[in-house]
Amino acid sequence: xxxxxxxxxxxxxxxxxxxxxxxxxxxxxxxxxxxxxxxxxxxxxxxxxxxxxxxxxxxxxxxxxxxxxxxxxxxxxxxxxxxxxxxxxxxxxxxxxxxxxxxxxxxxxxxxxxxxxxxxxxxxxxxxxxxxxxxxxxxxxxxxxxxxxxxxxxxxxxxxxxxxxxxxxxxxxxxxxxxxxxxxxxxxxxxxxxxxxxxxxxxxxxxxxxxxxxxxxxxxxxxxxxxxxxxxxxxxxxxxxxxxxxxxxxxxxxxxxxxxxxxxxxxxxxxxxxxxxxxxxxxxxxxxxxxxxxxxxxxxxxxxxxxxxxxxxxxxxxxxxxxxxxxxxxxxxxxxxxxxxxxxxxxxxxxxxxxxxxxxxxxxxxxxxxxxxxxxxxxxxxxxxxxxxxxxxxxxxxxxxxxxxxxxxxxxxxxxxxxxxxxxxxxxxxxxxxxxxxxxxxxxxxxxxxxxxxxxxxxxxxxxxxxxxxxxxxxxxxxxxxxxxxxxxxxxxxxxxxxxxxxxxxxxxxxxxxxxxxxxxxxxxxxxxxxxxxxxxxxxxxxxxxxxxxxxxxxxxxxxxxxxxxxxxxxxxxxxxxxxxxxxxxxxxxxxxxxxxxxxxxxxxxxxxxxxxxxxxxxxxxxxxxxxxxxxxxxxxxxxxxxxxxxxxxxxxxxxxxxxxxxxxxxxxxxxxxxxxxxxxxxxxxxxxxxxxxxxxxxxxx
Numbered sequence: 001x002x003x004x005x006x007x008x009x010x011x012x013x014x015x016x017x018x019x020x021x022x023x024x025x026x027x028x029x030x031x032x033x034x035x036x037x038x039x040x041x042x043x044x045x046x047x048x049x050x051x052x053x054x055x056x057x058x059x060x061x062x063x064x065x066x067x068x069x070x071x072x073x074x075x076x077x078x079x080x081x082x083x084x085x086x087x088x089x090x091x092x093x094x095x096x097x098x099x100x101x102x103x104x105x106x107x108x109x110x111x112x113x114x115x116x117x118x119x120x121x122x123x124x125x126x127x128x129x130x131x132x133x134x135x136x137x138x139x140x141x142x143x144x145x146x147x148x149x150x151x152x153x154x155x156x157x158x159x160x161x162x163x164x165x166x167x168x169x170x171x172x173x174x175x176x177x178x179x180x181x182x183x184x185x186x187x188x189x190x191x192x193x194x195x196x197x198x199x200x201x202x203x204x205x206x207x208x209x210x211x212x213x214x215x216x217x218x219x220x221x222x223x224x225x226x227x228x229x230x231x232x233x234x235x236x237x238x239x240x241x242x243x244x245x246x247x248x249x250x251x252x253x254x255x256x257x258x259x260x261x262x263x264x265x266x267x268x269x270x271x272x273x274x275x276x277x278x279x280x281x282x283x284x285x286x287x288x289x290x291x292x293x294x295x296x297x298x299x300x301x302x303x304x305x306x307x308x309x310x311x312x313x314x315x316x317x318x319x320x321x322x323x324x325x326x327x328x329x330x331x332x333x334x335x336x337x338x339x340x341x342x343x344x345x346x347x348x349x350x351x352x353x354x355x356x357x358x359x360x361x362x363x364x365x366x367x368x369x370x371x372x373x374x375x376x377x378x379x380x381x382x383x384x385x386x387x388x389x390x391x392x393x394x395x396x397x398x399x400x401x402x403x404x405x406x407x408x409x410x411x412x413x414x415x416x417x418x419x420x421x422x423x424x425x426x427x428x429x430x431x432x433x434x435x436x437x438x439x440x441x442x443x444x445x446x447x448x449x450x451x452x453x454x455x456x457x458x459x460x461x462x463x464x465x466x467x468x469x470x471x472x473x474x475x476x477x478x479x480x481x482x483x484x485x486x487x488x489x490x491x492x493x494x495x496x497x498x499x500x501x502x503x504x505x506x507x508x509x510x511x512x513x514x515x516x517x518x519x520x521x522x523x524x525x526x527x528x529x530x531x532x533x534x535x536x537x538x539x540x541x542x543x544x545x546x547x548x549x550x551x552x553x554x555x556x557x558x559x560x561x562x563x564x565x566x567x568x569x570x571x572x573x574x575x576x577x578x579x580x581x582x583x584x585x586x587x588x589x590x591x592x593x594x595x596x597x598x599x600x601x602x603x604x605x606x607x608x609x610x611x612x613x614x615x616x617x618x619x620x621x622x623x624x625x626x627x628x629x630x631x632x633x634x635x636x637x638x639x640x641x642x643x644x645x646x647x648x649x650x651x652x653x654x655x656x657x658x659x660x661x662x663x664x665x666x667x668x669x670x671x672x673x674x675x676x677x678x679x680x681x682x683x684x685x686x687x688x689x690x691x692x693x694x695x696x697x698x699x700x701x702x
Contacts, residue, residue, distance in 0.1 A: 001138075004224045008216045010150065010209050011161035017134050017220050028139030030220075032131040034162065036119035038067075041131030043139045046108035053293065056108045057098055061090035061128060067118040068366040085365055087399050089113075089125040092149070093132050096178035096185035099508050100144045104234030109141060118366045121164045126151045129178050134217050138224060142232035147185055148213035149178035152202045154194070159202050161209045165367060175199075175503070177206035181214045183510045184517075190407035193499030196521040204514060237294060241284050245294045248276050254302050258314050262345050262433045262481075263386065265314070269299065300486040308472045314480055322462070322478045322527055327442075327538035329450050336550040337451025341443035343478070345433035348443035352451040354550045355422040356596040357586035374413060376425045378402030378440055384429045401437040402427070405461075408441045408494040408502035409448070412456040419454060420555045420594045434480040435463035441494050442535060449539050452546035459501060460531040461494035464520045468509060475520050477527045491517075493524035497532060551584075551596045552603050560591040562614040565642060573613065573642060581606040612641040617674055617683050622690065627668045635664050637685065639672060645683030647672060652687050654694060663687075 001024065007016035016033045023029035026042040033039075049056060063086055065072045065079065072079055082090070093113055101109075113128040129149035136143040153163030154173035168174045175189025184207055191199065249272060256268040273295050277288050284291070307313055317323070323344030332338040337352035361372040378401045382389035405427065413423070425447060427440035438461035445459045465479035466489035476483055484490050488509045494502040505517075546552075558566070566587065567574050578585055583606040584596040593610060597603035617640065625637035625645075634648040647670075652663045664670060672685040 001224055004220060006216055006220045006223060008212055010212050013162045015130075015213060015216065017130070017216060019134065019138055019220065019224055026135070026139075027141065028135035028137070030131050030134035030138060031116075032127045032134065033117075034122045034127060036117055037122040037124050037127065038115075038117035039124050039127040039131045040114045040116050041128060041135040042112050042114075043132070043135040043141065044110050045139070045141055046110070048107040055098065055101055055105055057094065057101070057111070058109070059090045059094040059097070059111045059113070059132070061086045061093060061113045061115075061125070063115045063118070063124075063366045065366060067115045070366060073364055083365060084399055084403070087396050088403055089128060091396060091400050092125050092176055092178075092186075092188060093128050095188075095506050096129060096147050096149065097132060097136070099185065100147060100180070102142055102144065102232050102234065105142060105232055107141070111135070115366065120367060121166075122162065123151065123165060123168075123367070126162075126176055126178075130213055130217070134220060137217060137221055137229075138226050140230040142230050145180050146214050146217040147178055147180050148210045148217065149176055149186075150206050150209050150213070151176050152189075152206045154191075154198075154202070159205050161206060173202060175202055175206070177203055177210065179207050179210045180510070181211055183507065184505070184512055185507050187503055187505040189504075190410065190502045191500050192411045193496055193501060195499055196493075196518070196525055199500055199503060200514060200518055200521065203517065238284075238287075238290065241280070241287060241290060242294050244280055244283065245276060245291055246298060248279055249295065249298065253299060254306070257299060257303055257482075258306065258312075258316070265482075303482065303486050304467050304469065307467050307474050307476070308469060311474070313476065314482060319474055320477045320523060320527075322530060325531060325534050327446055327535055329446065329539060334549055335447075335451075336547040337447045337449070337453070339443050339446035339450055341439050341446060342431075343439055343442075344480075345431055346436050346439045347429070347431040348436065348439040349428045349430050350440065350443035350447040351426050351428075352444070352447040352453065353424045353426075354451060354453070354546070354553075355424065356551060356553060356584050357420070357422065357594050358584060359422040359424070373416060373422045374406070374410060375423070376402055376406035376409065376427070376440075376444060378405060378427045378429070378437065380429045380432070380436065384432045384436070401440065404437050404492065404494075404502060404504055405440040405444060408461060409444060409455070409459050411501045412459055412496060413448075414454050417555065417592075420553045421453075421551075423448070423453060432481070434484065435461075435478070435492065437461070438463050438492060438494070442531060446535060446539060449542040451550065452543045454542045457496045457498070458532050458535045459494060459496055460528050460535060461492060461502070462524050462527040462531065464491040464493065464524050465489060466491070466512075466516070466520070468511070468516075473516065475516070475523055477523055489520075491520050491524070493521060493528065495525075495528055497529065551598065552600060553594055553596045554603055554607065555592055555594045556607065556610070558591045558593060558610075558614045560589070563587055563589075563591065566593070566610060566613050568642070577606055577609045577641075581609065585610075609641050613643075615640055617643065617645070617677075619674055619676065621674050623672055623674065623685075625670050625672050625685070627664050627666055627670060630660050630664065630666060632660070635660055637670060637672060639674070639683070639685060643683070645672075645674070645685040647685045647687055651675070651685065651689070654688055654691060 001020040003020040005018045018031045023042045028043040031040050111132045115124045126149040133147045150161050152175045153160045153168045153171040155167050155171045172192040178186040277291050326342045328340040331340045335351040336354045341348050425444045429436045441461040463479050465476035465483050465487040467474040468488050490506045492504040582602045586594045595606045623639035625639040629636040636644050638644050673689040675686045676684045
């Protein structure tokens with residue numbers, strides 16, 4: 001294929017796509033560029049699996065340090081395991097692309113998105129979606145239609161497509177929207193309490209710009225001479241087998257699916273499936289896999305039809321009904337804040353831990369370095385769903401759910417100046433049957449308030465689902481795991497009473513209209529307020545007192561020129577302060593000092609020492625000093641940390657003093673008054689000035 005280039009303007013920014021020059025042995029490859037940020041996406045396919053019950057698609061997102069003119073840090077000077085940013089970006093690429101392959105397609109597909117150039121202005125994650133789509137369209141795989149993504153920010157009250165990294169950081173919205181020419185496929189973002197109407201407006205603006213990128217991809221295909229894709233015909237089901245399975249489970253499957261708790265339903269369905277296979281084994285030998293596929297298709301069809309026709313869901317709930325919620329506090333006695341949030345059969349145990357500046361996480365990526373003082377980590381152990389699995393490193397799903405919960409709460413946290421702590425929240429999922437990420441948000445909000453973190457207000461989230469068949473539409477509030485599996489949408493909306501703080505939407509079908517999104521957001525808003533009501537009954541606001549086990553951190557600001565005095569030669573002074581007071585001290589280059597201590601006494605002692613070091617000697621001020629040196633003509637005393645002055649022998653007492661050591665001894669505490677400075681600026685101190693003058697005796701009468 002000859003080298004082909006196309007370009008267009010999106011929101012006033014040039015976007016270009018190139019193919020035919022790099023990675024020509026891949027099934028498809030493309031490079032997308034904005035500014036000096038470039039993403040290479042390649043697509044390769046492998047063998048077809050007849051037994052797999054899922055589409056084996058894998059997406060890798062790799063940031064190369066050379067892209068930004070850097071050498072990787074650490075001992076091994078090459079890129080290693082994926083960072084959290086790379087994992088989250090890979091998920092952004094995967095989610096809108098996966099639904100665009102035909103049902104039943106089981107060929108192994110690998111997409112590799114490599115960041116080969118990165119500037120300081122534009123993030124590459126949204127470009128990777130377009131690059132992957134272009135590469136898929138150029139390959140011979142049965143990719144249904146092009147998809148593209150853009151980022152939307154809100155700067156000075158106005159939406160902006162393709163905001164810079166700096167604008168995104170300072171703005172009120174950071175949202176990625178992916179879609180085809182006709183439909184929205186994915187939404188992922190965080191906001192600073194924007195309204196549902198504003199969120200819809202941002203999505204619609206994004207879709208209008210996405211259409212321009214879709215047109216650009218189509219232009220690329222024409223210029224590259226790519227006019228057809230590999231056809232795919234899903235295997236036809238044996239209608240006799242379908243009829244046999246349907247006949248055997250008729251009247252049994254529905255009752256199992258809609259009654260009982262999760263464990264009872266799942267075990268009942270598994271048992272019925274095994275009975276079905278056994279009953280049909282003689283008539284249809286070696287058809288166990290086909291029977292399983294047909295069985296689950298009928299299960300899905302029954303659940304969807306029941307919801308659409310009766311409005312009743314699994315467990316008998318109405319479409320707008322939230323499962324029972326309970327909230328408990330202080331589950332963990334030594335944690336700085338803890339809570340247990342249970343919604344139906346989904347349960348999160350969250351613990352909030354407060355640390356010092358030294359506990360911050362240092363992030364080093366290709367577009368800059370920064371320190372992270374707030375972290376939320378989500379864990380999903382296999383016992384939460386009653387399974388026995390190998391436990392290894394944190395999975396992509398756990399990182400994605402933790403990131404969603406983390407960004408949901410970030411807008412309500414206090415700023416670092418008013419609350420100078422590093423905050424870490426950990427959510428342990430103890431049970432799961434639908435939207436454990438939303439349970440994590442609610443539970444984490446409770447644990448932060450229990451820890452005494454002065455957050456603005458409670459944050460809650462709810463997962464919305466959709467069943468759509470033709471013109472029949474049912475929007476489901478607080479979906480179960482099964483409803484997520486058989487449904488057409490997973491729409492998570494998080495926020496406070498005042499607005500939305502995070503949103504995540506994945507679509508499995510075409511035809512999601514703005515009206516459906518608005519309806520889902522309105523129902524999510526109602527549900528969110530109900531959940532917040534329950535949370536506020538448990539804990540209406542952040543506690544005024546922190547846990548006795550939490551460190552006490554205080555910040556002060558000093559003149560930057562004084563920093564070296566506090567540190568001292570080779571760090572001697574700051575080490576001495578920390579050792580003698582039992583505190584941890586961190587000094588920023590801007591003069592902000594944070595002092596962390598286990599108790600108020602230690603903190604105050606360290607603060608006194610620091611303030612003493614930076615204090616300037618004042619005329620007529622009184623100080624508590626320590627005798628450091630005794631000489632013939634007086635004593636040198638330390639009246640401020642690191643500052644000494646002389647008490648001349650004549651200033652020791654009102655009476656004549658023959659020897660200094662008759663009055664003072666080394667290491668003795670003495671109260672002195674600053675009475676002046678000599679011509680060299682050295683301090684003159686007096687003990688005598690603070691001693692009452694003795695009364696003179698009356699002279700005897702003559």
